Amino acid sequence: MSTSVVLKNSARLFNILDAQHEDWIIARAMEIVERRMFRGGQTLQNSAATMDFLRTRLAQEPNEVFSALFMDNQNRVIAYEELFKGTVNSTSVYPRVVLSRALAHNAAAIIFAHNHPSGLTEPSNADKFITSRLKGVLDAVDVRMLDHVIVGQGRPFSFAEMGLL
Known part of the structure; x- marks a missing residue:
């Protein structure tokens, strides 16, 4: 079977799928990407790769x-977890839960991320406060906070790049 036949059949298949089925396919594809990415402790090569991954997950x-x-001590990804889900304009973040998950993964470092469904990536005062609080909690147990990324429309906001860590 030639590639063009496969592509035409795939295009027909996607034309008949509704949004729910497309969402299911995308979710399964993301699981495969994560499994392959994190197998053997893959590294996210640079901040652009990290931002792309987080944008794909949260946008x-x-x-x-x-x-x-x-992440481990060589900044290889151990796991990605969605820790808290909120409403259209806020979510509650509990440092105790974050610390528990970091210790459960034996993480040496963490990159936090959350989305702003409004599309604006500018951090709120609450974002700045929780970032500072989480950094303090993690510093106490020698877990490095590498970044906190806010995903919205356009380029994600990086606390590390802006010198806010």
């Missing part, structure tokens, strides 16, 4: 989602 969420990339 389409209708409500705020706060997540973490748990």
Whole structure:
């Protein structure tokens, strides 16, 4: 079977799928990407790769989602977890839960990320406060906070790049 036949059949298949089925396919594809990416402790090569990964995970969420990339001492990804889900304009973040998950993964470093469904990536005062609080909690147990990324429309906001860590 030639590639063009496969592509035409795939195009026909996607034409008949509704949004729910497309969402299911995208979710399964993301699981495969994550499994391959994190197998053997893959590294996210640079901040652009990290931002792309986080944007892919969070940009389409209708409500705020706060997540973490748990990493080992060589900054290889151990796991990605969505830790908290909120409403269209806020989510509650509990440092105790974050610390518990970091210790469960034996993480040496963490990158936090959350989305702003409004599309604006500028951090709120609450974003700045929780970032500072999480950094303090993690510093106490020698877990490095590498960044906190806010995903919205356009380029994600990086606390690390802006010198806010």
